[in-house]
Amino acid sequence: MTAEKLRTHVTYLSEIETDSERRDVFAGLTHEETVWLIDYRERRARGEPGWSRDQTIALGLTARHKIAHTQILNLESGRQLDRPAIN
Structure with missing residues (x-):
């Protein structure tokens, strides 16, 4: 997978x-933390x-990222549910 494909995917x-x-x-982190x-990880x-x-630091940053990521997904799925179905 190319770097561009990976970036698009994530x-x-x-x-x-x-x-x-x-x-x-990374969602929830600063540039420096990312x-x-x-x-x-490397x-x-x-x-x-x-x-x-x-x-310990890495686990804390990963937890913050996962929480932010989950919040984004919850917001996005809520928006999906608010859209009318296409028949």
Whole structure:
């Protein structure tokens, strides 16, 4: 999957938002937090020493992202339910 396809997919799923400076960020996180979390996930995937000491921070950021993402999905599904059915 290309980077552009991935971006389109996660944007469609409301995983990514655009911040006030028009940068892609994880829903519920700042740009700096998004960059930090991506870096953490890459370090963890590579098994680099020291990633585990940042795990508490990463879990907190991931929880904030998941809460924001869930809120967006709930709002979107509520809007879908408010639309009249097409016959």
